[in-house]
Amino acid sequence: MLIGEILKQYFNVKEEDIHKALEIQRELGGRIGEILIQIGSITESQLIKALSIQLNIPMYNTDEGINYEEIIEKLDFKIIKFLIENLFIPIKLTDTKISLVTNDPFKLYVIDYISKNLEKNHEVFLATERDIKELAKGFLYFDKKEVDFVVEKDIEKLKDMAFEAPVVKYLNDLIARAVELNASDIHFEPEQNRFNVRLRIDGVLHNFEELKEDFYLAVVSRIKLLSGLDIAERRLPQDGKFSTRIGSTFIDIRVSTIPTVCGEDVVLRLLYRGKLGFNLSELGIESDHYEILKNMFIKPYGMLLVTGPTGSGKTTTLYSILSAIKSPEKKIITIEDPVEYQIKGLTQIQVKPDIGLTFASALRSILRHDPDIIMVGEIRDTETAQIAVQSALTGHLVLSTLHTNDTVSSLFRLIEMGVEDYLLNASVLGIVAQRIVRLNCKNCLEEISLSRELIKHYNIDEVYEKYSDLIKEKKILKGRGCKICAGTGYRGRIAIFEVLNYEEDLKELFIKTRSITSLIEYLKQKRYFRTLREDGIIKVLKGLTTLDEVLRVS
Numbered sequence: 001m002l003i004g005e006i007l008k009q010y011f012n013v014k015e016e017d018i019h020k021a022l023e024i025q026r027e028l029g030g031r032i033g034e035i036l037i038q039i040g041s042i043t044e045s046q047l048i049k050a051l052s053i054q055l056n057i058p059m060y061n062t063d064e065g066i067n068y069e070e071i072i073e074k075l076d077f078k079i080i081k082f083l084i085e086n087l088f089i090p091i092k093l094t095d096t097k098i099s100l101v102t103n104d105p106f107k108l109y110v111i112d113y114i115s116k117n118l119e120k121n122h123e124v125f126l127a128t129e130r131d132i133k134e135l136a137k138g139f140l141y142f143d144k145k146e147v148d149f150v151v152e153k154d155i156e157k158l159k160d161m162a163f164e165a166p167v168v169k170y171l172n173d174l175i176a177r178a179v180e181l182n183a184s185d186i187h188f189e190p191e192q193n194r195f196n197v198r199l200r201i202d203g204v205l206h207n208f209e210e211l212k213e214d215f216y217l218a219v220v221s222r223i224k225l226l227s228g229l230d231i232a233e234r235r236l237p238q239d240g241k242f243s244t245r246i247g248s249t250f251i252d253i254r255v256s257t258i259p260t261v262c263g264e265d266v267v268l269r270l271l272y273r274g275k276l277g278f279n280l281s282e283l284g285i286e287s288d289h290y291e292i293l294k295n296m297f298i299k300p301y302g303m304l305l306v307t308g309p310t311g312s313g314k315t316t317t318l319y320s321i322l323s324a325i326k327s328p329e330k331k332i333i334t335i336e337d338p339v340e341y342q343i344k345g346l347t348q349i350q351v352k353p354d355i356g357l358t359f360a361s362a363l364r365s366i367l368r369h370d371p372d373i374i375m376v377g378e379i380r381d382t383e384t385a386q387i388a389v390q391s392a393l394t395g396h397l398v399l400s401t402l403h404t405n406d407t408v409s410s411l412f413r414l415i416e417m418g419v420e421d422y423l424l425n426a427s428v429l430g431i432v433a434q435r436i437v438r439l440n441c442k443n444c445l446e447e448i449s450l451s452r453e454l455i456k457h458y459n460i461d462e463v464y465e466k467y468s469d470l471i472k473e474k475k476i477l478k479g480r481g482c483k484i485c486a487g488t489g490y491r492g493r494i495a496i497f498e499v500l501n502y503e504e505d506l507k508e509l510f511i512k513t514r515s516i517t518s519l520i521e522y523l524k525q526k527r528y529f530r531t532l533r534e535d536g537i538i539k540v541l542k543g544l545t546t547l548d549e550v551l552r553v554s
Contacts, residue, residue: 003033006050007042017041040245043176044128048103052126060101060125063483066091068138079117080139086110089135091125101125103132130173167218175253175270179246181486184270188220190263201486202438202493203311220257220266227255235259254338271340278316278323278343284494286470286538288528292501293432297321297399300372302429303392305379307404313436313495314401315340318375321399322346325373334375335362351377360384367391376400385417392427406532407431407500408519411510425507433498435532435553437545438490441479448478450547458547463537466527470538477543494544496536496554499528 004021007013013036021035033047042050052059071093072080083090083100088110092099098120102110105124114122127135178186178199185200195216197208211219224231227240240255254269280290296304304321306314319341326332326345337351337359347369349362359376360383366374367387378401379385392398404410410431414424455461464471479489500506500523509522523529530538536550 001054003047003050003054006053007033007036007046010050010053011042011046013041043180043246044103044130044173045176045180048126048128051105055105057105057124057126060091060127060131061483062127062131062135064091066135066138072139082113083110084136084139087129087132089132089139091135097121097123099123099125101127101132101135103127103129130177163222164218167215167222170215171219171222175244175251175268176246178270179249179251179272182491186268186270188216188223188264188266188268190216190260190265192262195263201488202490203436204438204488206486206488216263220264223255223266223268224257227253229255229257234264254340278320280317280320280324283313283317283320284539284544285497286467286535288470289497289499289535292430292499292528293321294324296429296501297325297397299397299429301392301395301397303388303398303400303427304429305400305402305410305431307402307407307410307431307433308435309403309405311436312434313493314434315377317432317434317495318399318401319343322373322375325397330372331370332373332375333366333369333371334377335359335366336375336377347371358384360387363387363391367396371396373397373399378402379414379417382418385414385419389414389419389423389427393423398427405433407433407498408516408523411519412516421511425502425511428502430502431500433500433532434495435536436493436495437536437539437549437553438488439492439494439544440477440546441482441485441489441491443484443491444480444482444489445477445543446480448476450476454547458533458537460537460541463530463534464541467530467538471541474541475543476540478546490545490549494539496532496539496550498530498532498535501526501528 004013004018008015008018017036017039020039021032021041024030024035025032033042033050036042037044037047049059051057071090074093075090080090086107087104088100088102088107090098091101098114098118100122102124103126105126111122114120174186174197181199181201183199183201184203187198187200187205189196189198195211195213197211198205199208221231224240226242228242229238229240237256237258241253242255243250243252245251249272252271254271256267256269258265280293285293296302306317308314322332322334323343331347332345333347333349335349335351339348339350342348349366351357351359351362359378359380363374363376363384364387374391374396376384376388376398379388388398388400402410402413404413411424411428415421450460464474479485479491481487481489485491506519506522509519513519531554533550533554536545536554537547539545540547540550
């Protein structure tokens with residue numbers, strides 16, 4: 001099969017992208033696969049897999065070790081140097097055969113060189129250029145083929161550097177690698193004599209690599225040019241954005257820069273357009289909690305709050321609720337800071353405090369637009385809280401978030417903000433607290449057992465007995481760590497929940513006692529109510545995550 005046909009069949013590359021690449025090939029030459037990478041239709045990893053299928057050459061498992069010392073001892077280092085320069089890495093050597101890994105099996109002159117100089121049979125494996133360069137480091141020789149930049153502060157020189165081929169290729173490869181690892185953020189962090197690149201994968205930052213100062217400046221300059229920022233301004237924070245496509249994935253990239261004592265710190269937030277379905281059932285909510293939550297959001301008016309710290313998935317939960325209840329008959333308006341995902345069927349407003357468009361002012365204005373449902377990104381102050389409560393009392397369903405640790409304390413936070421208790425009781429339908437935990441990597445799962453001390457300390461047996469109908473099959477699992485999960489043992493995320501259904505008996509108890517302890521003790525008698533940790537333990541018993549991960553966030 002032609003490489004284009006394989007890419008269409010296995011990686012959903014569009015026909016128009018193939019035609020576009022063929023036109024470029026006719027005009028400028030080059031290989032069709034490399035052109036598709038350059039125009040953003042595929043990643044290098046996808047091309048290598050397609051070549052493996054086309055040529056029947058196996059992929060190399062980079063988790064396998066290489067005996068570098070043995071190869072260096074048996075093979076002339078001039079030959080090793082030639083092979084590495086041409087991205088052919090020797091991985092195994094016997095008396096009769098040499099095994100090599102490459103990203104370009106069409107370099108026939110390398111095969112000729114091996115035949116003439118070694119008189120051995122050869123076998124070839126395929127891997128990406130990044131993996132090959134990592135393997136090459138073990139031979140104490142590594143030619144990055146980067147332009148030797150001189151550190152420049154001149155703006156025009158920085159612009160020129162930003163368009164140099166190594167910089168363009170590096171940033172494209174970095175974003176592609178981040179997408180493959182399902183990263184949400186890329187951090188460029190300057191320190192004294194060090195310039196680090198880190199990726200946030202499933203909510204946790206991982207060191208990725210270090211850059212030289214000259215290369216770091218060039219990459220930052222390119223990012224600022226792509227996102228429409230002032231390349232000359234290094235003293236003030238700046239925010240911008242740009243979009244790109246990696247394979248078939250469209251990505252909106254939000255860029256934020258801040259000045260530090262060591263240079264500009266830059267963060268890229270990767271927003272995977274169309275990747276999120278905002279489906280409540282996929283967030284990790286258990287069936288009993290889902291039914292309670294559904295009974296809240298189908299009501300025509302009242303206020304539903306989602307609480308938790310920054311990065312706990314509150315906005316995703318609100319989007320999922322809105323996706324479940326939106327219809328052509330309903331007018332839904334959201335006020336957000338920032339608007340991360342544009343969703344069809346919603347009227348979305350971006351808060352702009354610098355011109356006076358705050359949550360409170362926007363909320364006052366949209367009430368005159370006859371909405372049925374209002375989403376307020378966050379209740380930050382007394383004015384917003386009071387208007388949100390009044391909106392819930394006057395025939396609107398209001399969804400919003402608070403920064404509190406659990407459900408019960410949210411009631412007291414609203415009281416502290418100046419909301420009268422009788423208004424609070426009349427408006428609040430329920431409260432959901434949540435955290436995000438990492439999912440076990442499905443590629444490297446293994447069954448484990450917990451010590452009796454841990455089981456007793458965290459009441460794991462009691463949780464299982466109480467919620468065995470939700471767990472069904474008890475299986476405690478953990479990921480070993482593999483290439484797919486970047487060695488972490490985790491891939492993907494899920495939420496754990498605490499749900500409070502604010503019923504009449506709770507309202508009376510709240511007015512009567514004004515005590516967090518009394519409310520929690522009363523809620524423990526309700527079968528549906530469980531703490532974030534207990535809901536997390538249910539996920540552990542179902543084999544979805546680990547106890548360590550649940551304890552990390554709850």
